[in-house]
Each structure stands twice: as C-alpha cells, then as structure tokens.
Amino acid sequence: MAAATPTSYTDQIVYTDEVAEFSPEVVEEMRSHLAKYPADRTRSALIPLLFVIQRERGYVDNAGVNFLAKFLNLEVTDVWETATFYSMFNLREIGRHHIQICKTLSCKIMGEPDITDHICSKLGIHPGETTADGKFTVSLVECLGSCGTAPMMQIGFDYHEDLTIEKVDKILEDCK
Numbered sequence: 001m002a003a004a005t006p007t008s009y010t011d012q013i014v015y016t017d018e019v020a021e022f023s024p025e026v027v028e029e030m031r032s033h034l035a036k037y038p039a040d041r042t043r044s045a046l047i048p049l050l051f052v053i054q055r056e057r058g059y060v061d062n063a064g065v066n067f068l069a070k071f072l073n074l075e076v077t078d079v080w081e082t083a084t085f086y087s088m089f090n091l092r093e094i095g096r097h098h099i100q101i102c103k104t105l106s107c108k109i110m111g112e113p114d115i116t117d118h119i120c121s122k123l124g125i126h127p128g129e130t131t132a133d134g135k136f137t138v139s140l141v142e143c144l145g146s147c148g149t150a151p152m153m154q155i156g157f158d159y160h161e162d163l164t165i166e167k168v169d170k171i172l173e174d175c176k
C-alpha cells in the first residue's frame, strides 16, 4: 500500500467557546505545575499542563485549550501554537497504540518509506488513520532525536530503533 500524505489535523478541529471542566484534584495538580514558574511567566507551564489536558481528555481538544487559555491568562492562539507544534500532543482521538514513525532525513534515507508502507499495509490504514478496532494509529512525525539509530519510531513513550521489517513485525505482534 502506498503511503498517503498525512492529513492536517488542525483542519479538523472544531473551534467553539466550550471550556472544559476538571475535578478539584486535577485543578490542584495544574496549580502545582504552575507554581514551579515565575508568576509573570505562566506560558512556561504550557507543556506540563498540555500533558494533563491530554491525559484527562484523551487528547488536546478545543475545550481543553480554552480552559488552559483562561487558566494561564493567555490567548487561545498562544495555547494552540504550542499544542500544534509538538507531535507529542495529539489533536484528535488516537488508537491504544500510537505509532509515530520518524519521516525526517536520516530515517528517510535509512528506509523509513519501506517501514511506513509495511506497517500501513499490515494494519490496512494510511498515515494519519486509526484502525477500525481502535488499536493502532499511525502518524508520520518530524525528527525524534534518535537519528543515529535510524530508521526509528515511537510507540507510546517507547523508542524502537534500527528498524527492519522483521523487527517491525515482532513489535506489532507484541502490541496485540
């Protein structure tokens, strides 16, 4: 299966004024992150707080971003700028196993296209899609900082490096 051009997820976001609500415990957790930064540098807390939003909401959604903008006294666009810059933040629902394949130069020349085609063919999806059973999402991402062990991919928080077709088959099997 030929790999399709990845979809732009930002095109699929529905922007509304809805503001997410969180339990007092989660708000307290957010305040503890905020307390680590100077009072006039609330923007610095964006990364840890976006991780909290992602954990609580399943992904970084519009209502969660609106909450953070209010919580940090920032513009909504300030929050989206950060959320959309880093591939570690998901902007839509994803499968139980999120396979992020590095598509940048070192990985590309070391075989990423074949790895991507193989994975997508096995799962019956294109990059940017999730399998019908909700188990796997495949994304193509920029350099993950492991260029010396290219080609590589990240699943969840784990790196899988020096990939071969055989290694990929074993990794996918272990995910099932």
Ligand code: FES
Pocket (backbone or CB within 6 Å): 102, 103, 104, 105, 106, 107, 108, 143, 144, 145, 146, 147, 148, 150, 152
């Ligand atoms: S180019 Fe793939 S990890 Fe850097």
